[in-house]
Amino acid sequence: MKKVKEGELLWEPSSERKAAAKINSYMQWLHEHKNLYFQDYHSLWNWSVKEIKVFWESIWEYFDLQAKKDYQTVLSSHHMPGAKWFPEATVNYTEHIFRNRCHSDQPAIIHTSERRKVSEVSWHKLYQDTIAIQQTLKRQGIQKGDRVVAYIPNIYEAVVAFLATASLGAVWSSASPDFGTQSVIDRFQQIEPTLFLTVDGYQYGGKIFDRTDVVAEIQSSLPTLKATIAISYLDDQATFSSLKHVVHWEKAISQAVKGDIEYTHVAFNDPLWVLFSSGTTGKPKPIVHSQGGILLEHFKALTFHADLGESDRFFWFTTTGWMMWNFLVGGLLTGSTIILYDGNPAYPSKERLWKLAEETKMTVFGTSASYITACMKDAIKPYQQYDLSHLKNISSTGSPLPPEGFLWCYENVKKDLWIASASGGTDVCTAFILGVPTLPVYAGELQCRGLGAKIEAFDDNGVPLIEEVGELVLTEPFPSMPIYFWNDPDGARLRDSYFDMFSGIWRHGDYLKITERNTCVIYGRSDATINRGGVRIGTSEIYRAVDRIPDIEDSLIVDIPSPDSDSFVPLFVVMKDGYLLTDDLKQKINQHIRAHCSPRHVPTAIYEVPELPRTLNGKKLEIPVKKILQGKPMEQIVNKGSLHNASALDAFFQFKEKMKI
Numbered sequence: 001m002k003k004v005k006e007g008e009l010l011w012e013p014s015s016e017r018k019a020a021a022k023i024n025s026y027m028q029w030l031h032e033h034k035n036l037y038f039q040d041y042h043s044l045w046n047w048s049v050k051e052i053k054v055f056w057e058s059i060w061e062y063f064d065l066q067a068k069k070d071y072q073t074v075l076s077s078h079h080m081p082g083a084k085w086f087p088e089a090t091v092n093y094t095e096h097i098f099r100n101r102c103h104s105d106q107p108a109i110i111h112t113s114e115r116r117k118v119s120e121v122s123w124h125k126l127y128q129d130t131i132a133i134q135q136t137l138k139r140q141g142i143q144k145g146d147r148v149v150a151y152i153p154n155i156y157e158a159v160v161a162f163l164a165t166a167s168l169g170a171v172w173s174s175a176s177p178d179f180g181t182q183s184v185i186d187r188f189q190q191i192e193p194t195l196f197l198t199v200d201g202y203q204y205g206g207k208i209f210d211r212t213d214v215v216a217e218i219q220s221s222l223p224t225l226k227a228t229i230a231i232s233y234l235d236d237q238a239t240f241s242s243l244k245h246v247v248h249w250e251k252a253i254s255q256a257v258k259g260d261i262e263y264t265h266v267a268f269n270d271p272l273w274v275l276f277s278s279g280t281t282g283k284p285k286p287i288v289h290s291q292g293g294i295l296l297e298h299f300k301a302l303t304f305h306a307d308l309g310e311s312d313r314f315f316w317f318t319t320t321g322w323m324m325w326n327f328l329v330g331g332l333l334t335g336s337t338i339i340l341y342d343g344n345p346a347y348p349s350k351e352r353l354w355k356l357a358e359e360t361k362m363t364v365f366g367t368s369a370s371y372i373t374a375c376m377k378d379a380i381k382p383y384q385q386y387d388l389s390h391l392k393n394i395s396s397t398g399s400p401l402p403p404e405g406f407l408w409c410y411e412n413v414k415k416d417l418w419i420a421s422a423s424g425g426t427d428v429c430t431a432f433i434l435g436v437p438t439l440p441v442y443a444g445e446l447q448c449r450g451l452g453a454k455i456e457a458f459d460d461n462g463v464p465l466i467e468e469v470g471e472l473v474l475t476e477p478f479p480s481m482p483i484y485f486w487n488d489p490d491g492a493r494l495r496d497s498y499f500d501m502f503s504g505i506w507r508h509g510d511y512l513k514i515t516e517r518n519t520c521v522i523y524g525r526s527d528a529t530i531n532r533g534g535v536r537i538g539t540s541e542i543y544r545a546v547d548r549i550p551d552i553e554d555s556l557i558v559d560i561p562s563p564d565s566d567s568f569v570p571l572f573v574v575m576k577d578g579y580l581l582t583d584d585l586k587q588k589i590n591q592h593i594r595a596h597c598s599p600r601h602v603p604t605a606i607y608e609v610p611e612l613p614r615t616l617n618g619k620k621l622e623i624p625v626k627k628i629l630q631g632k633p634m635e636q637i638v639n640k641g642s643l644h645n646a647s648a649l650d651a652f653f654q655f656k657e658k659m660k661i
């Protein structure tokens with residue numbers, strides 16, 4: 001693997017690229033309309049977080065938000081939690097999607113899956129289908145505030161149903177059909193839904209998964225349901241005979257559409273959707289975002305930071321159970337075409353998504369860092385096989401993209417490429433440290449903090465750090481912060497989740513360094529850091545060192561503190577097929593960690609495991625492994641339904657038993 005240093009300059013935008021950037025038009029608009037002139041991105045960012053009211057009001061104006069009732073107040077107070085944005089205004093999310101576009105024959109959505117060929121749907125067709133489903137929902141009595149829950153893959157019908165739900169001011173929540181039965185029930189039961197949307201099954205990696213029994217169990221566990229809309233996705237002839245009160249999607253969508261869509265305007269701070277944090281213990285947290293807050297943040301992030309506009313084709317590999325699905329759908333706000341894919345990204349091979357990029361003339365390719373590192377480890381070379389001439393940007397999230405991942409993209413996908421590594425999460429349904437097309441790309445670094453997001457790195461005493469690693473905090477209110485958690489009337493669960501460490505300041509739970517150049521590096525979750533003799537480093541630094549060794553497929557490290565000695569820091573590795581974890585290899589791993597991290601952070605011991613446990617969204621489960629090794633009871637360790645491969649935990653239980661830790 002070629003060496004690259006963190007912070008090495010890899011790409012600079014040309015002057016034409018900078019001039020064409022959407023953020024540039026906004027800066028010109030600020031100059032012309034507000035007499036505000038900023039020389040560069042960082043002076044703009046500084047202003048946007050110092051003058052958050054003026055900044056977010058300018059976003060409202062620039063994107064010309066449609067309010068039935070106008071606002072009087074931009075922000076009720078700077079106090080967190082509790083600060084309210086635009087409290088008097090009323091808006092509707094879906095109205096902003098279709099504004100000026102509902103008669104367009106340009107593609108709004110391109111979708112494909114392991115079961116479906118690539119198809120394009122025009123804005124007009126999307127509009128007509130949304131009206132048909134809106135009318136179906138209305139016939140089922142759905143009103144403002146009702147919850148519509150969907151057990152659905154990332155397919156066209158999911159977007160239509162979501163837009164119809166939001167048009168009525170009802171509240172959306174989705175789970176991917178690979179979620180286990182109990183984990184779906186644990187999510188949906190909490191929010192007492194009125195309507196259930198479901199498929200009969202799905203296909204993943206060439207295998208068929210019939211979910212009709214699971215769907216029946218979910219339906220019978222949700223006593224508040226009044227109706228179910230069923231989509232025959234796996235089997236055209238699926239009858240859903242075990243379900244009650246079923247409306248078939250085909251029938252609903254083919255009903256003659258009368259008139260235009262009706263938009264129910266709701267308060268800016270009324271709920272748009274409920275997202276669930278994967279929640280390692282207890283029931284998943286039901287995080288509620290507002291219609292208005294998401295509108296403002298997604299307009300801003302997707303236009304200025306993802307640089308999306310009408311000529312773009314925006315893809316993110318996601319399921320409906322990850323917030324990146326909601327972010328992807330937000331791409332429609334910018335007029336760009338969104339691309340949906342349902343299936344295994346590595347089936348029939350890891351080239352699948354690059355082939356899709358060619359087939360769909362993708363301009364923005366969004367994925368998880370783990371997909372890029374997997375392509376890197378398999379040494380695939382998309383540029384040799386696919387025409388990627390349309391591709392302008394690769395974005396990644398889910399975990400930090402290591403410098404080598406950046407380099408791999410430049411060497412194997414395209415030389416003239418803007419790469420944006422992004423970080424945020426379910427809690428805010430956005431990336432708030434991310435990219436911008438007017439700044440250079442440095443290996444392993446996130447280009448900038450998002451406009452209007454006052455992100456800082458704090459030490460344990462709340463002192464802001466530069467060039468040092470600290471807790472990622474947000475020190476000013478941000479519109480897409482949760483308005484509340486469902487069923488948390490006194491806000492205790494929300495306060496515990498974000499405001500427990502620094503009073504009145506949002507602690508995100510990530511470990512962050514802000515550089516002197518104003519770029520950022522995320523080092524993993526702050527509760528998973530490795531602390532040797534008081535020196536903490538993030539787990540991503542260890543993974544980067546281990547990733548340099550081609551024999552190793554993947555790795556996971558945890559730090560188990562001990563009251564009377566140094567902490568126990570085991571490193572678990574998954575070996576590539578055909579390779580063995582020999583003593584020589586262990587020495588090599590230790591040398592790499594010594595050289596690339598520090599001698600202190602060499603693991604206490606190295607063990608082989610068959611696979612690493614991951615969430616359904618592909619994140620490594622460091623904390624649950626730590627809890628297993630600390631001997632915590634199962635109910636405090638992990639909610640198994642939120643795991644991609646719960647059986648991967650067995651090796652860690654056995655390890656604990658054997659080692660008598």
Ligand SMILES: CC(=O)CC(=O)O
Nearest residue numbers: 397398423424425431
């Ligand atoms: C934007 C993100 O931060 C996504 C994630 O990692 O969950």
